[in-house]
Amino acid sequence: MEISNNSQLSSIYQSSKNQGVDTTHSNLLSNIDQFNNDSHADKVTLSQAGLDAETKLQEIASQYDPTNMSYSELTRMSSELQLNGLITPQQGLAMRAPPSRDFDADEKYDVLALARKSVEFNQSIGTAQNTDAKLRANVLNVLERLQSLKYRG
Structure with a gap:
């Protein structure tokens, strides 16, 4: 699964919680790391x-x-x-x-x-x-x- 923004991460966490799935802290951190290392990062161009x-x-x-x-x-x-x-x-x-x-x-x-x-x-x-x-x-x-x-x- 690829997470491309914070709202997706939040909804995945909520969905897992609501369905009684045991989302471990390490899995959540893994998803956050994947999000932070995503190749779709914002780019800034200086004038x-x-x-x-x-x-x-x-x-x-x-x-x-x-x-x-x-x-x-x-x-x-x-x-x-x-x-x-x-x-x-x-x-x-x-x-x-x-x-x-x-x-x-x-x-x-x-x-x-x-x-x-x-x-x-x-x-x-x-x-x-x-x-x-x-x-x-x-x-x-x-x-x-x-x-x-x-x-x-």
Whole structure:
């Protein structure tokens, strides 16, 4: 039997249950695995603009290390991201938040870890859904994406 969508899986499970057939957990998982590995999987096609953006993001990722960069480098990176339309001006501003009150713009630090701490703090005090917290979470996502591309490319 070939299962081609979730509703078929659900109706098979219901039908077996209603007929008193003992459908074991492993059989159900087997059917789900077959569904997940089905050759009729959805395909996504990226536009040329999307491909260009991915290429530019990869290029930027190869130039910067979010786990070891200075504020000066962070400013250049965020400006590049913004100029290429990869982040919004608001995200660029949030990304360029100073690491501390009195900081050396050329001293390297872990921008990614600082962004994570900021997001974790928002979550710990229950403000993760406010506008500024969502903006910081978006910045964290961008930094994590850059970090993952740095080691992929």
